[in-house]
Amino acid sequence: MRRVLVELAGDNTSEDNLVLIIAIIIASAALVLVAIAFAYYCYLRHKARAPRQEGTYNGSTSEAQVFTYKQMQAATNNFTTSNEVGQGGFGSVFRGVLPDGRTAAIKQLDRGGKQGDREFRVEVDMLSRLHSPHLLELIGYCADQEHRLLVYEFMPNGSVQEHLHSDGTSGRPPMLDWDTRMRVALDAARGLEYLHEMVSPPIIHRDFKSSNILLNDKYNAKVSDFGLAKLGSDKAGGHVSTRVLGTQGYVAPEYALTGHLTTKSDVYSFGVVLLELLTGRVPVDMKRPPGEGVLVSWALPRLTDRNKMVEIIDPRLNGQFAMKDLIQIAAIAAMCVQPEADYRPFITDVVQSLVPLIKHNRPMRVLSSPSFLHAIVTVKSSSAESGSSDCRSSHVSF
Numbered sequence: 274m275r276r277v278l279v280e281l282a283g284d285n286t287s288e289d290n291l292v293l294i295i296a297i298i299i300a301s302a303a304l305v306l307v308a309i310a311f312a313y314y315c316y317l318r319h320k321a322r323a324p325r326q327e328g329t330y331n332g333s334t335s336e337a338q339v340f341t342y343k344q345m346q347a348a349t350n351n352f353t354t355s356n357e358v359g360q361g362g363f364g365s366v367f368r369g370v371l372p373d374g375r376t377a378a379i380k381q382l383d384r385g386g387k388q389g390d391r392e393f394r395v396e397v398d399m400l401s402r403l404h405s406p407h408l409l410e411l412i413g414y415c416a417d418q419e420h421r422l423l424v425y426e427f428m429p430n431g432s433v434q435e436h437l438h439s440d441g442t443s444g445r446p447p448m449l450d451w452d453t454r455m456r457v458a459l460d461a462a463r464g465l466e467y468l469h470e471m472v473s474p475p476i477i478h479r480d481f482k483s484s485n486i487l488l489n490d491k492y493n494a495k496v497s498d499f500g501l502a503k504l505g506s507d508k509a510g511g512h513v514s515t516r517v518l519g520t521q522g523y524v525a526p527e528y529a530l531t532g533h534l535t536t537k538s539d540v541y542s543f544g545v546v547l548l549e550l551l552t553g554r555v556p557v558d559m560k561r562p563p564g565e566g567v568l569v570s571w572a573l574p575r576l577t578d579r580n581k582m583v584e585i586i587d588p589r590l591n592g593q594f595a596m597k598d599l600i601q602i603a604a605i606a607a608m609c610v611q612p613e614a615d616y617r618p619f620i621t622d623v624v625q626s627l628v629p630l631i632k633h634n635r636p637m638r639v640l641s642s643p644s645f646l647h648a649i650v651t652v653k654s655s656s657a658e659s660g661s662s663d664c665r666s667s668h669v670s671f
């Protein structure tokens with residue numbers, strides 16, 4: 274009987290131990306679970322606080338560089354006019370050399386101080402995370418006191434607008450030939466495709482136009498000023514700013530009439546640029562004869578008529594294109610500028626249609642008059658003499 278009691282007592286002890294071990298295991302597992310849950314909670318909170326900082330855009334986590342106003346002054350030689358390369362709706366653009374030696378385009382925002390500081394920083398930081406060979410790289414920004422500046426990669430060959438609407442005379446940027454224009458169209462379409470299809474949520478450019486397509490030293494085109502519309506104020510001097518409404522001649526009818534904005538609004542603007550590339554005309558020119566002032570209204574009926582489409586082509590392109598290519602590109606342009614947004618293609622379809630029109634084995638060429646050739650020689654020798662780094666005209670090949 275005693276033996277039985279001892280055995281029973283022994284059984285109880287091992288059962289207690291078992292219970293204890295199980296309790297410890299359960300408690301440890303619960304602790305681990307609590308720790309995991311807490312870590313996940315912290316991760317979610319961080320994500321909620323900075324939804325656009327988590328590499329949503331192409332998985333990139335690179336940061337925008339932040340510059341002081343002093344650094345911007347030093348880069349541009351105190352914003353000297355000889356460093357000014359252009360002016361736009363935001364303000365002046367200067368060529369500058371950054372502390373790391375890199376040449377950059379520095380855009381000084383006129384209305385900088387009125388823009389909410391945090392909003393400016395968040396937006397610009399987000400835009401600097403977009404990376405595509407077809408988008409202009411935003412290197413960083415300056416939000417020092419009331420100053421607002423954007424720092425971009427420098428594009429030595431300026432904007433497509435300058436090339437298209439130049440007369441090729443001395444000192445002007447050279448004209449682009451047919452093949453280069455087709456490449457520009459494809460590069461720009463790919464830039465928009467990235468914004469529309471590869472970014473989440475999609476970015477609508479809102480101000481796509483030939484002055485926002487810039488050319489590097491090899492005449493590769495990059496889209497600029499994407500997503501910046503939000504940074505402009507709604508009202509400027511009592512007028513609705515072009516930032517909100519886009520630029521005259523490029524704005525899709527439904528956006529102009531109702532403010533309804535979709536990616537198809539950008540496709541319309543792309544169609545207008547395509548017409549500029551084909552005709553060499555500006556989107557709106559009221560000095561032209563009646564019926565020819567608005568590029569889309571004048572060109573659209575002619576784009577679908579094989580006999581008339583040749584008449585609208587930039588006369589400087591004579592003999593440079595095959596008729597079958599012209600028919601194809603005219604059809605793409607006609608689709609893009611359809612008044613009804615639903616009838617316009619998606620930009621991805623445009624990219625697919627443009628690819629076969631690109632001649633891969635031909636070098637980039639620009640058209641030039643003999644007087645411009647002289648200008649290049651002059652620019653080259655004078656910049657060599659002065660030690661200037663301006664290479665706007667020095668990368669032209671013939």
Ligand SMILES: Nc1ncnc2c1ncn2[C@@H]1O[C@H](COP(=O)(O)OP(=O)(O)OP(=O)(O)O)[C@@H](O)[C@H]1O
Nearest residue numbers: 358359360361362363366378425426427428432484
């Ligand atoms: N990254 C750059 N590299 C070289 N030149 C540039 C660069 N960005 C702009 N420019 C020059 O400055 C000019 C003005 O550009 P900006 O973007 O300020 O005005 P815009 O394109 O005419 O109008 P918007 O303000 O509506 O975009 C361009 O036409 C171009 O010649």
Ligand SMILES: [Mg+2]
Nearest residue numbers: 361484485498
């Ligand atoms: Mg611009």
